[in-house]
Amino acid sequence: VSKAILDSAGAAVQMECAQIVNSPGYQPRLMIMTSAGMLPSRQIIHVVGQRDPPKIQDLVYAVLQFCEEHKFNSVAFPALGTGQGGASPSAVADAMVEAVVEFVRKKHPKFVCSVKILIFQAVMMTEFHKSMKKREGEEVEEKSILTKIKSSITSLFGLGEERPSTSGLVLEKEEFEPTVFQLCADNEKAVSQAKKRIKELIVAEQAEKTITDQYITQLSQADVDQLRDLQKKLTVSIRLDKGQGGQEPRIHIEGLTRDVFTAESAVRDIIRKVERMEHQRSKALLVSGLVEWQFQIRSGMMVPFDMYTNLSLEEALERKQRVTISISNERYDADVMLRKAVSVNGRKQVELLRKDLKDDAALPSHWDDMKGDILKLFPLAAGSKEYNDVETEFQKTGLSANIISIERVQNTTLWQSYQLMKKQLEVKNKHTNNEKRLFHGTGAKSIDLINKQGFNRSYAGTQVGAKCGNGSYFAVDPAYSAQGYARPDISGHKRMYLARVLVGDFTQGRAGMIVPPAKGSRSASDLYDSVVDNTANPTMFIIFSDIQAYPEYLITFT
Template sequence: MDAAGSQVAYECAQYAGQYQNGFITTQGGNLLCSKIIHLITDNQVKSQVSKVLHECERRMYKSVAFPAIGTGQAGLSSAKVADEMLDAIVEFARQKSVQHLQAVKIVIFQTNMLTDFYESMKKREDSDSSTIESWLSMFKSFFWGRKQSSEKKKSTIFEKKVNLVTFQICGESQEKVDETESWIKDLILKEQFESIISDEAIENFDETQFAILEDLQRRKQVNIEILNKLSPPQIKIFGISRDVCSVSLEVQEMVHQIKSTEEEQSKADLLYNLVEWRYLGSNDSFVAFDKLTNMQLEHAKMAKKPYLNVRIKKKNYKVDLNTLRATDDQGKTKILQRVTKDEGK
């Protein structure tokens, strides 16, 4: 109150007893803010924070800064206060009606409280990482800034929206502040991990694979970069260690599927040079199956299978490999033909 100045003290005295919803609002006085919201302590931290946030939104304020409410004369534990304050902030941020309030700051004066607030945020990440942006990622963006998209040819960095949370660190001396900042950075770095996957198949990723990678980056606490300029091409995944590991496994499976598809297509191309399967079309002329279906039919025949299910013009058919007839779900049949290439067409 002393720092705010006598005018603020006068307003508080003037409005005493007139407060509604547990707070009164005064001018900012000598402080670097436009307004000060004074809370009437009732030990209901979550409720008070929620009321202030909604009041800020109603008044179209763009930012608000909180102290660790209730940890002073009220004597509440900093761990309990951290949980309740962050519960209120997260619930408020989830509301689609929020349009004006863009930044919420928590000002912590005691170094020991940082651990409680950090642990509270970490619990939220562990329990609901799919719906709440990683608090650690937010810390990282505060200290090191957001990652800019690379413009290098043939390299792709998927855009990732990172919400920004600012912690203002106050201490008895600059040395104490620097120590606390260093401690937070060390915590962040311990959570970081990087994985690099190198394979020629990455060069054949198309829009389908890119969409999957973008979705993985959106859902997980990772950043993904594709380096097609390198030989062999690489996919670099970096972020929270547990998510990096799970995303790496999914990317490796994608690479495996690409390689398997390419291998199958190569086999189908070779076989198509030797034998061709056809079906009788609507104009009484035979039409060649696609190369993969051609290979499936040939393999089924070589394995002496009696039947094989195929698709002809987006309809399902059951092929009798003994009679070379295909029957659809309505009982209609098509005649099939197997021609070796040395027989001619």
């Protein structure tokens, strides 16, 4: 710890130490104080390392007394003696906590009001937590300072049993002294007018914002800590309500107008990060049920990758690109086409294996031979049964159009992911009526992306204006998709997909939705599968998960 502090503080602090100990008449002492150099603290107190818990207790007490004498408000300790000193973390925890309690009891400090014990070993943190739990409640004044230390450690490491409930959580905010206006005037009317104007100015500087989003229920303790940090930096109050009893989860922000808008932007960034992580987790989980990538270790055994690396390798294979991965905490450049990975320094090479787990998501029997490819488009022969079936669907509402071609999109990864999602919906919804064949018109520039990755919301459905939510839109009537959404290319050719869509259980959509709403009050995570423009007679279905639709046929027409 001493080396880390000195390295970060810079050479000036080391020189200052040397000057103190080499000064004439210097006598060895328990501690010396220097400036903080490049560190953000005011001072550094350098102490003689101890490994005996009673001596550590005396040392902590002496440092606290020293801080009080120098009118310091806060002090931060490492877990003294638990590193190279080899002292027992449990004994050190008891000693340090006892020193703090003794200092509060005997000295009744006026200046020192914040004591932090910084621990970065998760196992050791448990020992300090146990020690503080033992002392909790012994005396009112002791309890207040112990609670502060305990809550600091809890927020850093997210102890499950000490984690505060975030349903209706009001994040702690510093209280400010009120400003007092004394008004003097010749008459009561002038005083009233001045008072009214002051109130109007105060109100004008206040703002409130409420953010409603299903992903608020997925906020982690680290995300909540980010909200606390945000509240400390800005003049705002943040209230987090994860939603109970059928209520939608929300975050309420109020305070100075400029800070409320800054806070709102930052909060939405946090929620979007949570959304991306949740989508990535769901996608990785689905792919792990279809494909297992493995690497060979020295013994010759093949070891499976974690599900996120598994997803990265599979996506790299789809794009026919290389990807950087981690094996045993070392970075490797993986060539998925050649099934090998080479360490970044070029000294190691491991073999890769892709194991297909598609038994439960077999490819359709009428598909053509892929010849080892993941994606291929096959034109249907005009007059064939398959061609006629698609043509009938396309013209079922009297759409007058000249079909140029119908192509079957064969993407093995998309199909298998779609089938796995279909099975999950059947289990979740307890019925098999989850799938519909719907239409999606689009421009020529989106075709390659949709064929490779499916109906990603970043390029699918935006032209509709998101009137029912920010998802991918599919029409019941092909004529609707042909009107404006199937944009012609320079040759006048338009494009539309006949897609398989897992609409599942659906409800009414509305602008701004990024996920479907919860079904009821039993669980905030039990959501509808899609939303519609009209629940009585849907003409449009909107999905929010990219693997809920498969682009089965691409129809080119004029």
